[in-house]
Amino acid sequence: MRPFAYEHADDLAQASRLGRDAAQGQTDAPVQFLAGGTTLIDLMKLDVLRPERVVDIGALRARYEAVTAGPDGLHLGAMARMATVADDPAVLRDCPAIAQSLQLAASAQLRNMATLGGNVLQRTRCAYYRDPSWAACNKRRPGSGCTAIDGFNRNFAVLGVDSACISQYPGDFAVALIALDARVLLSGPDGARQIPIGDLHRAADGKPHIETTLKAGELITGFHIPASPAARRSLYLKIRDRQSYEFAVSSAAVALDLDGDTVRHAGIGLGGMAYKPWRAREAEALLVGKPLTEAAAEAAARAAFAGAVTHGGNDFKPELGRRTLVRALMQARTMTIQTGEA
């Protein structure tokens, strides 16, 4: 690990000030915020991230770790631990997809350490990105090329990829947030703002080293998930190479509001398939207003992967993704809804 200056922020304003040069989401950013550390310390050990300064924001935990359920929805503090939120009764009842996405992510130890805010910013697991002995990686070294496109690319993205990067967003929680129309609460040197979760991660767009739309010094303070019937009828289905403690090869978060069999609203997020947490809007639109049959689900799944681009090793993925989505939709249709006061 390269030498760095360690700094400790006592509050949000100080963190923003110390992080002014952060340009967060940029691999070569000279300043990185340290929360749970499960991505940052790992990538610093691998010599992928080389910050000159590390700003420890652990002191912000007490203020930003609350989970509260109100009539307008669920608020999740950005410094809440993944494990805590996964076990929270209000989350389990109001947004099962959120609880499942957190419970199925990583190991118990990692879920105890990692924060929600850090988790949505988790870096790709692309083996070429994580190993600096590969010279070509546009995400790690802008303009150097992409080794994965002609390399071993089995668990690489098929949606949202371009000629610069086919790496896959590895997380689960953000995929569930996408399906539930969540908003991200931000605070930075210019004050507070909110954005839809879908606007947090940038498209590859030839510049995969710039990963998010966060401004310099801006931190995630929380997430808001609006209360809705669809949030209660939501689930996260994760398909992986082993049954536990593994990243998704394919996943789907679905949230349905049903009138009998007819779909009033559908929210669909796809994981293990895309460059960023992926919203399947075409599939959602196809489902609304019609009875949710298996044929309708299959049509929606075909629409979701209409734009898929594969590179040999991952040729199997679109079909796996379609089947994952169909199964998730069919399970959500018949799932038992927990009732009770919010």
Place this chain on the structure above:
Amino acid sequence: MADTNTKTGPSRRHLIGGAAGIATASGLAANAATVAAPQAATGQAEMALTVNGRERRLTVDVRTSLLDALREHLDLTGSKKGCDQGQCGACTVLIEGRRELACLTLAVAAQGRPITTIEGLAGEDGRLHPMQQAFIDNDGFQCGYCTPGQILSAVACVKEGHARTDAEIQEYMSGNLCRCAAYPKIVAAIKQARDQMEHG
């Protein structure tokens, strides 16, 4: 609090490994211009860790992981270094009672948060924790390298209430790899200790 770095005679690992692996300061010249806050620390940093109920002061490179601080500087070699990447669980310790990975924790960031290692699990009188005894009773290991991490993780697993069924134990212990594959006996040990911890 003054006892900190006193070495109490040569440990096995010092005889075997000498001083190899002890992190050295890299001659880092702290760049004052980039250090904006009074709290900034570069190179060697003085810190205090609360380990097994005692405050331990040490001065180590700011890059030092909690795992290296425990093993290389405090002579607490029970916590093991497997992958050093947060994937195997051999370095599992309890921090504020939660199981966390010492390899992905900076020592400097662990200040003020009480840490329990395998050395601190037994009672003052030396009586083993029920989980330690259960691993012995059930042969929950072969080579033993992953065992300290397994035991601490298992203690937390029971306290979290995630040890109700075999399937739940398997799921919630999946962050502790055992390449000897003693898994069935580890599950048996956890069930034995769970019943003692809950009713004992």
